[in-house]
Amino acid sequence: MIREPARTALAVVTLAVALVATGCSAGPAQDPDPPELAGPAGVAPASQAGHPNVLFVLTDDLDTSLLRYMPHVQQLAARGASFAADDDADTLCCPSRSSIFTGAFPHDTGVFTNSAPDGGYDVFHSRGDEADTDAVALQKAGYTTAMMGKYLNGYQPTDGPAPGWNEWDVAGNGYPEFDYDLNVNGTIAHHGHADSDYMPDVLGQRGSDFITAQSAAHRPFFLEVATFAPHAPYTPAPRHSQDFPGLQAPRDPSFNQPDAPTAPAWLRDRTPLRPKQVTRLDNGYRKRAQASASVDDMLAGLEAALDRTGQTANTQIVFSSDNGYHMGQHELSAGKQTTFATDLVVPLIVAGPGVVHRTIPERVQNIDVAPTVTDLAHAPPLPIADGRSxxxxxxGADPPDWRNAALVEHHGPNLAPDDPDRTPGKSAANPPSYGAVATGSVTYTEYATGEKEYHDTATDPYQRDNTVATVPPERLAALHATLTALENCHGTAACWAAGHVR
Incomplete structure (x- = not known):
């Protein structure tokens, strides 16, 4: 099924595994296969033989710099595969998550922002995208599925469970990590301010209960645990609230430094961040590291549940983020939505049976996640997927003609007052709509304003010098042609063909 093409946007594929600390109670385990949430009639549960479990956890705004504070994630990478270049198709939460669920670019999901009429849960739901997710495909293949944590921006617990999920433990506004409601298989469960209500811990316990139940039933499972952490307000578990004293935001060469005068208008003529702003960034970064440590605890707890139930050898574990995050680079306050590597490149780590330990150089995107999940489960390809398994x-394969261009789509500026990712203020990053192509050595952007941006990331890794005026016309023409083809592609074959700069 092919959707009508919409406008340009970005969808970031990210998978993230997170485990909750043990010993935190989330109440009794739910019936793992309640009748009202059972799969389609006539679909028999698959046996575990030949069908690996998939533990798929997605973090929120976790950039690659935070991995150093996550020892269990580092251990996951030490035994699995890490991708050197996993690019978001859109460096914003809801477009990215929509692409992760469906394998489709924003121009095929119709989700370009976090809120209607240009995005958010309302658009994803009203367009029927929920019928085309990896969960629906795996449920039809006989898997028991569970969604826990954050779904899509704009979702409220009163909206009820989405199709394709046997277990549904999903929050609305869970950013504070306390005092939130979970929709638990259609019933609203409130969590307050006790230490045991900290959301990653609650999700970790529920995830462990789900693993235990499916193991006892000898049924393959697909479990997605999607945290709100470390998204602002960067709330850590109380046990981590004093960690990393004195930690500062990374001071890379672009930190609080101006770009060249050739920068696009939205970025040009900035003023340096004031000392108080830098202090806020440092405090925020320290809290983000603390919140990431809490997510790392969740990872440890889920892996312990796999060990206890004998499921480790038959489970693929994937870790990633919906988008990256900048804090002080290019004289910008905390935020995302740009094509800078801080926002665009996210961690993607996979460990499990048959996964070769190495760093994979090929360029991948979040649109590849859902096709990978369905391939692992031997389920049919997704109807609107643009990505590839x-x-x-x-x-361990090294295909000779892998894509060398990733599409980034964005609609802006972001001015919705109810958007948790809205970044008001003169120091914020809030670019206009753009389409961009990222290759191994170049990031090329075309803005709706008519401006263009070109960064040679081999000689200008921190993307401070827009050199589009010096690029040979034939090179710009090739990049423009690739961008146009990607923005208008539909389906795996067409988008794969388009993702090559000649």
């Missing part, structure tokens, strides 16, 4: 790369 990463299973051959995970197994």
């Amino acid at each position: 990463l299973v051959p790369l995970l197994a």
